[in-house]
Amino acid sequence: MKLNAKNYEWILFDLLEGNLSHQDELLVMEQIEESEFLFKEWKFLKQTKISADDEVVYSHTSDLLKPLSKKRYFMDYGQSIAASILFILLISLMGPVKLGNNSFLLNSSISNYSPKSTTEEASIPLKKYQQHHGSSTVYISGSSLKKPWTSPF
């Protein structure tokens, strides 16, 4: 790539714009360094690159923002209504069966209750205690609740 009077402006422009291959860039740079005229042209052309004024900012950006909460609230509201309806339906279907079971438990099972699980095994030490002391009531000795509390001051 040889620079001449006809093409040098476009080639220097392409160099500045990054349109040349790496190999062409090196070739052009060599010619720029060899020629005083091209060196000056390149120097001025490089200065035409402008940079943004970062200090210039739009001061009302927050006014342009749109609230996210409105739509989310609507969705949550809709979901909660749907969930409530579903819950009421489930209660209305399941409710009578549960209540029937509960009333059965309350009326019949408490009086006839006899533990058959591990809780029965857990009550063995208490039974031994009652056999020794002849009482079904156990008091906690040294309980602070027996005396009214008085301030030390």
Added chain:
Amino acid sequence: MTTQEYNICVQTHTDGIYRFILKNIKDEFEAENIVQNTYEKLWIRKDKIEFKTAKPYLFKMAYHEMIDSIRKQKNRVSFDDIGEIAAEEELYNNTMEVVKKAMNRLPEKYKNVLLLRDYEGYDYRSIGKIMDLSDSQVKIYIFRARKTIKAYLQKLDVLVL
């Protein structure tokens, strides 16, 4: 595009659009109005626009809003004034100031392609989509813009020397 994505666009691109507009229109109030109108349009059409293409779309809308505004004002400096630049015996210490002054005297299309190229780093195709130009037109406009600014710098350099 969701509301959340719209808000991301606001937070990410607003300053860039504002700078781009303000470079063309020296009126801060008008630039703010254009930014606001651009986002209003985006909000209205957000369901039809994909988040990925939102940035060029925003710049395109802002660009067209700006063109409308400029047409209404019609107080822009014409390209013919560029010949009078050398007659100004102003000395600049900061090269960037000189470049910006030169850029402000460019025709609208030249200035806009250069701003989109240098400020936003857009390629020729993206700039073309924003400004309804072909890739080659964009390249030629950028070339002419740089050439004009370079000539301005060279003339000032001669004056200073």
